[in-house]
Amino acid sequence: DTEVTQTPKHLVMGMTNKKSLKCEQHMGHRAMYWYKQKAKKPPELMFVYSYEKLSINESVPSRFSPECPNSSLLNLHLHALQPEDSALYLCASSQEGTTNTGELFFGEGSRLTVL
Amino acid sequence: AQSVTQLGSHVSVSEGALVLLRCNYSSSVPPYLFWYVQYPNQGLQLLLKYTTGATLVKGINGFEAEFKKSETSFHLTKPSAHMSDAAEYFCAVSDRSGGSNYKLTFGKGTLLTVNP
Numbered sequence: 001d002t003e004v005t006q007t008p009k010h011l012v013m014g015m016t017n018k019k020s021l022k023c024e025q026h027m028g029h030r031a032m033y034w035y036k037q038k039a040k041k042p043p044e045l046m047f048v049y050s051y052e053k054l055s056i057n058e059s060v061p062s063r064f065s066p067e068c069p070n071s072s073l074l075n076l077h078l079h080a081l082q083p084e085d086s087a088l089y090l091c092a093s094s095q096e097g098t099t100n101t102g103e104l105f106f107g108e109g110s111r112l113t114v115l
Numbered sequence: 116a117q118s119v120t121q122l123g124s125h126v127s128v129s130e131g132a133l134v135l136l137r138c139n140y141s142s143s144v145p146p147y148l149f150w151y152v153q154y155p156n157q158g159l160q161l162l163l164k165y166t167t168g169a170t171l172v173k174g175i176n177g178f179e180a181e182f183k184k185s186e187t188s189f190h191l192t193k194p195s196a197h198m199s200d201a202a203e204y205f206c207a208v209s210d211r212s213g214g215s216n217y218k219l220t221f222g223k224g225t226l227l228t229v230n231p
Contacts, residue, residue, distance in 0.1 A: 004158075042205055042221035043159070056218070090158055101166045102147045102209025102219055106158035 003027050004107035006091050012113045015081060021110045023074040023091030030096040032074040033104065034066060037088040049074060050096060081114045088112075117142040117210045121222035129230050134178075134193040136225050138206030141187060147209040148189040149219070150180055154202045162204075165189065176200070201229045 004025045013019050023032065031050050035043035048056035049068040063085075065077040074091055088111050092104040122137040140146055147166050151159040163174025170182040176199075180191045189206060206222040 006158075040203075040224070040226075042224055045218065088156075092159075101164065103149065103161060103164055104159075104219055106151075106160070108158040109156075111156065 004091055004093055004105050006089075006107035006110050008110060009108065010111045010113075012115065013078065013081065014115050015083070017081075018077070018079045020078065021076040021089055021091075021112070023076075023107055024072055025091075025093040025105070026072060027093060027105065028071075029093035029105070030071055031094045031100070032068060033092040033094070034074070034076050035090040035092060035106075037090055037109070043090055047076075078112070081112075083114050086112055086114045117146065117208050117220050119206050119208050119220055119222035121204075121206050121225050123225055124223065125226045125228070127228045127230060128196045130198055131195050134191070134196045134200065134227065136191040136204050136206075136227065138180075138189045138191065138222060139187055140189060140206070140208045142208055142210065144210070145184075148180075148182060149207040149209070150174065150178070150189075150191050151205045151207060151221075152202050153205065153224075159205065162191070196227075196229045198229050198231065201227055203227075 007022045033048050034046040037043045045058050046060045047066045052068045063080045067075040088109045090109045091107040094104050118141045120139045149164045150162040152162050153159050162178050163172045165172050165182045173179045178193045204225045207219045
């Protein structure tokens with residue numbers, strides 16, 4: 001069983017909709033990540049939060065808006081998406097500081113379809 | 116800059132045969148290395164990792180990998196394939212020179228199919 005939980009597992013939205021993806025972890029990790037994965041491709045890093053502060057934004061379009069309300073929760077707010085944004089969105093977490101080896105713990109993903 | 120090359124986007128083996136998935140990396144500092152597995156419509160699960168110490172690393176589901184610095188390789192092996200091993204496998208390297216956040220660089224992935 002994964003210790004990183006993502007909801008919803010599947011989401012279909014129109015280009016004018018506003019929706020959110022949610023991620024929760026209870027491993028005490030202080031770094032959380034959003035990745036985007038297209039079919040038959042490796043995950044692509046979108047955002048990194050460290051101690052609830054945004055530390056990396058990989059030049060992601062503003063129609064994707066991340067939020068980290070506390071150390072256990074990570075949201076990705078979606079607005080005015082394009083069909084090419086359809087993908088599997090993966091949340092991950094990791095330890096921080098000197099114990100961080102770069103190992104990521106992934107959720108099972110949210111499959112997003114934009115019509 | 117670090118990078119990962121996985122040789123072979125698709126590997127097909129018979130059930131019971133040896134599995135060998137190849138991974139080569141480049142890194143300016145001693146790397147942390149990982150193998151992840153992804154089953155269809157699921158997230159990534161860590162198979163094994165190399166950080167320091169013993170260069171032969173054992174992971175879950177009977178997989179192991181050997182870190183060879185001289186060859187800059189971290190190939191994944193399993194002596195006997197099982198049908199349940201069919202999945203996408205990603206090799207990844209972590210740049211530990213980047214401060215408190217480590218960016219994981221993934222290879223392009225190798226799809227393993229297991230034939231009965």
